[in-house]
Amino acid sequence: MDLLPENYKELLLHYIDNWTACHTAPAYLQNLRAQAKGAIQGLSFPTRKMEEWKYTTLDRAIGHQPLPPDPLTGIDPDWLEQYALPGLEATRLVCINGEILYHDPLPKGVRLERLEQWPSHLPEPVPQPHDIFEQIHTALLSSHWVLGVAPGVSVEKPIHCINLIDNRLKNVLCQHGLLMQFGAGAQCNLLETQHCLGKHSALNNSLMQLQLAPNSVVGHVQIQQGHAYQSTVQRTHVYQAGGSTYSNYLFSLSGQIIRNNLHLSLQGEHTEANLYGLYLAKDHTHIDNHTLVDHQVPNCQSNQLYKGVLAGNATGVFNGKIYVRPQAQKTNAYQQNRNLLLSEKATMNTKPQLEIWADDVKCSHGCTIGQLDEGQLFYLQARGIGPEASKAMMVYAFASEIVEKVKNAQVRDYLLGIIANQLNFSID
């Protein structure tokens, strides 16, 4: 039976009590959990009346009363092979239901610990308003995991974070998360993939925080895939110190409801931020990307390109905020959102939101929502390619522009394979 959000909240609060009782934690985390639980009582699940959730409702995702999954212990590395990317040499880190249960030997200069064992104090992220999902994340967190790359270290192989959700026995609500710290001048590539193990409904409430010290360079590919009952609420908070470069590549390829919040704070001068996104939605999938690039200091650059393809009854949202604070002179900020609608019923809401308080800046934005070009379709068909194949070819071409931005060839091939498969498209 489907639940109303209020009833679900009550059920959840009750569950949090039981869960907390049997999941011990260090004192600091116990405090955080208790605070978060208190906060949840005063918060409500998003409704369309909230500006930030105007076009997205999670009722479908929480209606099946997902609850935290049972703990799972011990995994066989062989079994993991199915979740590795073909041909990709990576350091794998496996997270099941939010707990890291396995990792390959870590390369030199890379550390992975629970927060309470972390040797140095982590710099406090800038406080920001936490919504109910972030509070739930904290209230049900078994432990904070921290991944760190030492200053000056270039990590050669990408770190592949495999997030698994165990929904084999019941509907689940998962808290995936990682705190990441990149030392001065460090270089690292991250890859995140997610998979469900079962068929029950799942809500993945993920929270990633990345801190980039001066002159560090981080590439971060996030691939979201799920079945028709799997939803994701994902936040990625990035804090960039001077001279750092962060590039995010976010691929939302399937699922029920996906809501992404990608929040970048450019806190030091001469930083560069690149945000690339590709979303493919069909049937009743809903994909919502909220991005925020916060230019807080002068002389920084951000580039943003999000592309989406919507078919069937799918719906999409893009909300791209760019803040240029009064002191952030000489900012260059670009934003593009381009969408292809493949059916009459598919809809897309796109809203660039530039708030500029400095005067000497270069900012531009643009968004398009269109259909496939008839002239191009005719050209392909006039060369003997059938209408469906012509369409698939053009959508593939549209989507591959974002895939091409990814630096790693195996990751690109993997993505192109999934996209081709979804489009029922093959070159041969």
Added chain:
Amino acid sequence: MLQIQNLHASVQGNEILKGINLEIKPGEVHAIMGPNGSGKSTLASVLAGRNDYEVGTGSVRYMGKDLLDMDIETRSREGIFLAFQYPVEIPGVSNTNFMKACVSAHRKHLGLEALKPNEFLKMIREKAALVDLDPKFLHRSVNEGFSGGEKKRNEIFQMAMLNPKLAIMDETDSGLDIDALKVVARGVNALRNSDNAFLVITHYQRLLEYIVPDYVHVLYNGRMVKTGGKELALELEEKGYDWIKEPQTAV
């Protein structure tokens, strides 16, 4: 091979083709000339199957079949090739992948086995060499950022790849420098044989010095108003179109 009888076509209620008659036999080269806006590209598009045009009365038979009844892609697979007056840019699709898709669709339709990757590579290299197409264009997106002349050359390259029975070339010569023109003509002449035919739309008799036509037709205001041999092209170049008014029966 192709019989067009009393073909009428209109776009948004305006009649553009007002009763075209034309017969093309295997081995022949036909040229169509005529002032701007007379309907040359419209005729080419209708033959290729573009559905922006409403075809009224009239019939088109191709290789014994009703052409107007065929899908766009079937026409191509059955051997009709249109070299576009304005080739379309397709960002994100490489020339090679495009040709791979075309060739395999054609071969499948014709019941031929798919080419092995190395056979395809050999073919694409040979045909590129035939039209002097720099191999770097094979990796670039179809026509994207190509110069006007490069686009035209790419059309002839595609034509060589698909080896059509009936090639319709819509102003392939415009925008070509004299060397490129010779290359295009060389490509066409290399493909020419007793089983295929060419319909060459042009404004300039220069091209027809290299691709010598059997017939020259004048299309004027939606009708074929004059037909002659290759010397007609020269005459038109000298005198313009003013002296041609009344329709005549085309061959």
